[in-house]
Amino acid sequence: MDPFQFLTGGNIVTLALAAFVILLVLKGVRIVPQSEKYVVERFGRLRTVLGPGINFIVPLIDIVAHKISILERQLPNAMQDAITSDNVLVKVETSVFYRIIEPEKTVYRIRDVDAAIATTVAGIVRAEIGKMELDEVQSNRDQLISTIKLAVEDAVDNWGIEVTRAEVLDVNLDEATRAAMLQQLNAERARRAAVTEAEGEKRSVELNADAQLYAAEQSAKARRVLAEAEAYATAVVAEAITEHGIESAQYQVALKQVEALTALGAGEGKQTVVVPAAALEAFGNAFKLFGGKS
Numbered sequence: 061m062d063p064f065q066f067l068t069g070g071n072i073v074t075l076a077l078a079a080f081v082i083l084l085v086l087k088g089v090r091i092v093p094q095s096e097k098y099v100v101e102r103f104g105r106l107r108t109v110l111g112p113g114i115n116f117i118v119p120l121i122d123i124v125a126h127k128i129s130i131l132e133r134q135l136p137n138a139m140q141d142a143i144t145s146d147n148v149l150v151k152v153e154t155s156v157f158y159r160i161i162e163p164e165k166t167v168y169r170i171r172d173v174d175a176a177i178a179t180t181v182a183g184i185v186r187a188e189i190g191k192m193e194l195d196e197v198q199s200n201r202d203q204l205i206s207t208i209k210l211a212v213e214d215a216v217d218n219w220g221i222e223v224t225r226a227e228v229l230d231v232n233l234d235e236a237t238r239a240a241m242l243q244q245l246n247a248e249r250a251r252r253a254a255v256t257e258a259e260g261e262k263r264s265v266e267l268n269a270d271a272q273l274y275a276a277e278q279s280a281k282a283r284r285v286l287a288e289a290e291a292y293a294t295a296v297v298a299e300a301i302t303e304h305g306i307e308s309a310q311y312q313v314a315l316k317q318v319e320a321l322t323a324l325g326a327g328e329g330k331q332t333v334v335v336p337a338a339a340l341e342a343f344g345n346a347f348k349l350f351g352g353k354s
Contacts, residue, residue, distance in 0.1 A: 087119035097163045099126040109164055128163035132224055135174055140182045142189040144197060151232040152185050156212065162220030170219045177216060181226070184211045194233075201228055 091114055092098050098110040102122050110117075110124075117124075135156045142152050156177060160166050170176050188207050189197055197204065209226040216223060233241070 084119040088116055090115045095131050097128050097130055098124045099163050099167050101125040126167050128160055130160055132157055132159045135178055138178055142186045144194045146193045148194045153229040155227045156181055157225040158221050158223045161222045165220030180215045184208055
């Protein structure tokens with residue numbers, strides 16, 4: 061059969077109809093990637109939102125109006141001025157990460173979502189820093205980040221957006237404030253050094269006093285021991301006198317005199333020994349008493 065004869069008449073209509081059917085099928089099937097969602101409109105109104113995978117729509121009536129990525133996004137780092145509660149001007153650099161979880165809200169409720177989030181973050185940062193002093197901003201950055209994130213989440217909830225992370229990257233000060241803080245820091249270091257030195261001196265005095273007290277206690281203990289020994293010796297002598305009479309006392313006195321003379325003669329560098337006039341008598345009495353005891 062001649063091909064030209066096949067394409068004439070009713071055959072052309074059949075081919076056109078077949079092509080139209082194929083086109084309708086292709087238009088009615090939508091394969092959505094895992095990282096996207098499709099917003100479908102019917103006659104200009106929201107019809108449905110297609111999730112990842114194979115989806116079917118009514119051809120020529122339903123159209124895919126918006127293809128929305130649901131991947132996490134990062135806003136460009138933003139720098140905004142803020143004034144703390146103690147009237148210090150700071151420049152705060154922030155960064156926000158978010159993702160779209162309800163495309164139908166994002167498409168029909170906000171025109172420029174990035175600009176809207178950036179403006180919201182700037183206002184919240186200024187408001188939160190205005191409640192804090194500079195020292196709190198520097199030391200409680202984690203708390204500040206958490207507060208900003210919660211506030212941003214509440215603000216953008218109607219836009220179908222989830223804020224996954226909000227970061228305060230840096231808090232910068234002007235030169236005058238930096239110089240004042242440096243001066244304050246140096247003064248604080250000097251104060252701490254002075255306090256440390258004073259505490260060291262105080263501790264030294266306390267230790268010295270403790271040492272003197274300890275020495276006094278030990279000296280008192282030694283004197284007490286000597287006194288107890290002397291008392292014991294006196295008691296022994298008294299007992300001896302009681303048992304043996306006055307001769308025992310005379311013997312002890314003579315013996316002490318002899319010991320004293322011996323110690324005097326044993327001293328270093330002593331070429332001359334000074335003997336009291338009663339020394340010989342003391343020796344004699346001692347030997348006499350000793351002999352008598354023998």
